[in-house]
Amino acid sequence: MDVRFPNIARFLLALYFCLSASVLCAAEVNVYSARKENLIKPLLLQFQELTGTSVNLITGKADTLLQRIISEGQHSPADILITIDAGRLHRALQANILLPVDTPALRNSVPQQYRDPDGNWFGLSLRARPIMYASDRVNPADLSTYENLSLPGWQGKICTRSSDNIYNQSMVASMLAHHGKEYTLAWTRGLVSNFARPPQGGDRDQIxxxxxxxxxxxxxxxxxxxxxxxxxxxxxxxxxQKVGIFWPNQDDRGVHVNISGGAVIRTSKNRAAAVALLEFLVSDAAQQWYAETNFEYPVKPGVRSSEMLTRWGQFKADSLNLYLLGELNSDAVMVMDHARWK
Ligand SMILES: [Fe+2]
Structure with a gap:
């Protein structure tokens, strides 16, 4: 799918991105992305066309890219890191490879809970981790909260992937942030004892x-x-088609959410262009593209989401500041280990 801008809007956007970042629009920017090429390249090409900045893309696995930037050190050509999960962005922050940035466009587009408090990284798309259920066997009225899934009534009925996956680590980290260690350990033990099978495969395999x-x-x-x-x-x-979505915790904290995000690299030689690209990625058109292409949600409030997302209905998202998912990641891994979540 293409990102569509009317011609005048194209010109004004180009002018805006060039002027706001005080960048000569003939620069280049090197993007290291843990997002698959088809989930980022169309936007990068659009940015290239709008601003004249040539964008070079390197894709790879998140942890490999992080290691690569660390080992390249001050000679790293990387200007921007794009990766998935606030937990991973926090790892990059801890590795001291990120450059804090602060611009009105980034601050105004990305709500506070979806960016690092010091401007080290910014959410670019929002993902929700709800409960999914068998439409023919489960009455959604019997579902309520993540907390409820640890009760004995669900014994042998729950599937989710392994504890080495950061999506589940971040979910447990959110539980830690809301309920503390003691409760979270008991909850995790209850959840694990309700697993229908040892964790295996990815999220699609659970569905x-x-x-x-x-x-x-x-x-x-x-x-x-x-x-x-x-x-x-x-x-x-x-x-x-046999599976329904249930948005849990609507009467309290809301659905567990996470982000894909971007950050400027500390050693970047093209800082202004890197910031301009981040600003472009949180523009309305780019935000809407995520919703339509990957069925994610815009991080920017007020941007129209896709037809499928509209059909799934609105939900209240957990308003937790997502940097906490990174700060609590090692505690979450420890809790999952104690609860013998494979
Ligand atoms: Fe994923």
Whole structure:
């Protein structure tokens, strides 16, 4: 899908991005991205076309890219790191490779809870991790909160992926932030004792397992269900059609959410262009593109989301400051280990 701008808007946007970053619009910017190429390249090409800044893209696994920037040291060509999960952005911060930035456009577009308090990283898209359920076996009225999933009534009915996955680590970190260590350990133990099978596979596999009757509910990121529903593969579509989304904790803290985000690298030689690119990625058109292409939510308030997301209904998101997910990551890993979450 293309990002569409009317011609005058194109010109004004180009002018804005060039002037606001005081950058000669003939610079270049090097992006290291843990997002797959098809989930970032169309936006980068659009930025290149608007500003004349040439964008070089290197994609790879999140931890590998982080290690690469660390080992390249001050000679690293990286200007921007784009990666998934506030927990990972925090790892980059701890590795001392990020440069804090602060501009009105970034501050006004990205709500406070979706960016680092010191400007080291900014959320670019929002992802929700709700409860998914078998439409034919589960009455959504029996679902309520993440907390409730640790009760004995759900024994043998829950699927989710392993504890080495950062999505679950961040979810447990959010539990720690809200309830403290003692409660979270008891909750995690209860949840693990309700697993239908040892954790295996990714989020899509949990949705497939619900459809196949191996478990009644799963905890998974909602965009995976969107991708399956929009898949060319009829088996994926049919599996996804058997699964409903339930937005938990609507009477209290809200659904657990996380972000994909971007950060300027401390050793960047193209800082102004890097900042201009970050600003572009939180512009309305770019924000809407995420919602339509990857079934994620815009971080920027007021941006229209896609048709599928609208059909899933609005939900209250947890308002926790997401940098806490990074700060509490090692505690979360420890809790999951104690609870024997494989
Ligand atoms: Fe994912």
């Amino acid at each position: 497939r397992a619900v459809a196949a009757g191996q478990c009644d509910v799963a905890i998974a990121n909602s965009y995976y269900l969107g991708k399956m529903l929009a898949s060319k593969d009829s088996a994926q579509r049919e599996a996804a």
